[in-house]
Amino acid sequence: MTGGHTLLGDWARAAPERTALVQGDRCLTYSQLDAASDRLARDLRAAGAGDESVVGLHLDRSVELVIAVLGIWKAGAAYTPLVGDDPRSRRMTVLSDTGCSLMVVAQEHVDPDLAAKLRVLDVRKPCSAEPYHHGDVSGDQLAYVLYTSGSTGAPKGALVEHRGVVNLARALAEEFGDLDGARVFQFAPVTFDAWVWELAMSVLNGGTLCIPETRGELSGAELARQLRLYDTTHLSAAASLLRSLPVEDPPPVRTLVSGGEPLARELVERWADRVRVFNAYGPTEVTVGATLARCFPGEPKPAIGRPLRGVAVRLLDEAGAPVPPGAAGEIHLGGVQVARGYLARPELTAERFHAGPDGDPPGRWFRTGDLAVWRPDGQLDFVGRADRQLNVHGFRIEPVEVEHALCRHPRVTAAAVTSRSDADGAQQLVAYLHTPGGEQLPVPELRRVARETLPAHMVPSVYVAVAGLPLTAHGKVDHSALPEPGSQRPPLGYDFVPPRGETEERMARLWERLLGVTGIGADDEFADLGGTSMHLVQLRKEIQQLWGVPLPLRDLSRTRTVRRLSAHLDSTEPTASEQTASNGPAIRAARRGVTARIRTRRQSGPDS
Missing domain, CATH: 1.10.1200.10 (ACP-like)
Structure with a gap:
């Protein structure tokens, strides 16, 4: 099996003048994208990038970002995102873990802290126009390192290989059946594994990746306008985002894919008579997506479907034995999409990745921590978590990492973090803080402490100070006994000014x-x-x-x-x-x- 970029090369030869990328008035054909990524690959090799080396990405959603990823792959290297909005300490952790010495940027986005530590290549300024002939990249070479929330209080970098990316692209082509020529909306940030999903649905399958020019958040009527502007046919997003699309003025898409968080039956009823609706499931450690279900009106509950080609699923109990039919078990995933493990985290890798039972398929398996049951029709129903991991707006969050960050405040002696749904069903991250005598701390102060080490999606929305956290008989925090947040205005550290x-x-x-x-x-x-x-x-x-x-x-x-x-x-x-x-x-x-x-x-x- 070859690298993900070879699928681009196949299409560049088969349909060189077909549009691969579009952003505003800019369009790149497959042959132009292939040539641009070749030029960057040559510059990366000259700068020292090579097999299994890791190159940093410091780019916004753009044509240049796609060129950069494909160029890095052609150079035999892997990418890791370095996001400007993330705390400096988190970015330094990524640099230290990966040994990253090169960074690809667009000129106006050079971060001075990173530029002082790394050699910087501007994707918009190739060094020369000489042709580049990249060597073979094997399927088990590293494609990217993506950091996710860590249960030990520190982020962990999942090592995803090319074979997973290639299998994902081929599996999606089989499942959707219409990706050749599809117009796929590029919604996810590159720090989110759904970005790879969108790349696999589009450029790696003969479609067009439609990249919005706006840098702000897209949702509701504005998202619908952008979808209409690009004549989009396929959109993948979290269910909470799909809920914002206007029903009275629907976008022209023909396929909606929900992933990252549970899909409500109400959304299926709203859209499935108009377009194809799919429910996707899969962790970062299994190359974005592992199962997929087509959803129809009238079903009692949206399933998470059947395994993609090249992926195997087993439901096991705590002892590692298969559960009987109809019983809930932990989802274990095997096959070619399973990641190599976690970077520089051998203990955690041994805990979550295992060799699996004898038989087909051989190789690594991943313990997801998710619970599911097999339905009589052979599809999976998602049940919940076997641990405390949270899912908020499509992001998987380990509460321990958030709790560690909040305990850096000198007046916080312990913390418990959970999530709750508000009246409209939106998920909020809630932090319960043990302070001396239940002292109320200003929310802006707590948010500032959290932002020093956590990315924005992991900063809690609601803070509740308590004189003591409720405990179980075994001395652990009893999350079921945590009080509901009150409705009163929280302590903000500034005076109340009445509306006029x-x-x-x-x-x-x-x-x-x-x-x-x-x-x-x-x-x-x-x-x-x-x-x-x-x-x-x-x-x-x-x-x-x-x-x-x-x-x-x-x-x-x-x-x-x-x-x-x-x-x-x-x-x-x-x-x-x-x-x-x-x-x-x-x-x-x-x-x-x-x-x-x-x-x-x-x-x-x-x-x-």
Whole structure:
């Protein structure tokens, strides 16, 4: 078996003028992408990259990112993402673990800390135009090192090989049947293994990878607009993101793939009569996806399906024996997609990877920690976790790593982290903190401590101070006995400022309803109140319904208090599409009229 990039080469020869990548007005054909990645591979080899070496990636979602990954593979090396938003300590851990000495960037994204330690190659400035003839890459060579949350308090790097990437691409071609010529939306960040899934669905299978130009978060109506703009046929995303797509103005996709978190029956009922809906399952350690199910309306529960080609599944009990039919067992995955192990973590590798039982298939097996049952029709139903690992917005999170980070605060003596669903079903990460006498600590202070060592998706949204964590008879934290977070405004470390005026008062009430928090002040920060990206999506939708103004998510992120958001809303003029909408002018006029009457009453005095 060869490397993942050889699939690109096959298509470059079979359909050289077919579009491989598109971003805005930029298009690269398969022959152009093949040539550009060849040039980078030559420069990487000249700079010292070689078989099994690891090259850092410091690139945003872009055409250049795809060129970089393919070029690294052609040079015989593997990539690891170095994300600018991650804490410096986490990036330094990655550099130390991998022995990375080279980094591929785009010019405007050079991080000075990383540039001082690594040799930097700009993917946009190849050193020469000479042809490059790359050697063979074997299937068991390293393709990438992807870091995930660690149960010991430190992140762990999964070592994924080319054979897994190639098998994934071929398996997806069989499962979907229409990837040759498909237009696949590039949604996932490169730090998330779903990025490889999107690459496998598109460029490695003769399709077009559609890369949005926006760098902000995409969801709801804006995501639908982007899907329409690129005439997208295939979208893969977490269920919580798919839930935000507007039903009344659906995007033109013909295939939706949910993965990373449980898929609700309600979403299947909403979409499966319009498009094909698939539910995908698989951990990073088994090259993104291991099983896949086509979902249909009327089914009692969406299954996670059957194994992909080249993947084997066994459900085993705690003693390692197969469970009887209908019983829940831990999912053990085998086959060519199983990763090599964890980088420089032999004990953890031995704990999670094993040789497996005798017979077919031989090789490594991976203990997922997930529980499932076999259905009579031969599909798997996901049951839950055998351990404490959490899944929030498609990210698998080890609570211990978050707890260790929070205990760095000098007033926190112990911590317990869990997740909960809010009233709309969105997952939130909740931290319970043992402080002296249950002392309430300011949320911004706690978030700052967490951000020093954790990536953004692992920073808790809600913080609850307790005088003591509940314990079981064996002296362990009893997570079932942790109290529900209260609805009162949390301690923020700054004074409460009451909302003023109709817009601020209505906005504060809207925030209270969305976040489940009472007594929100005009200057309170959205994130400090427990707001997440999913809440922002819902907030945008509610604002458009109540005020008739579709605000971009970047505006909501920038104007992150009731006061600033209200002022921005009051100063926003309707667009041409709003002016022609049936309710746009009426809503705008009503809002201006209410605001004017309030100002008149204030100027005239309370008795006027």
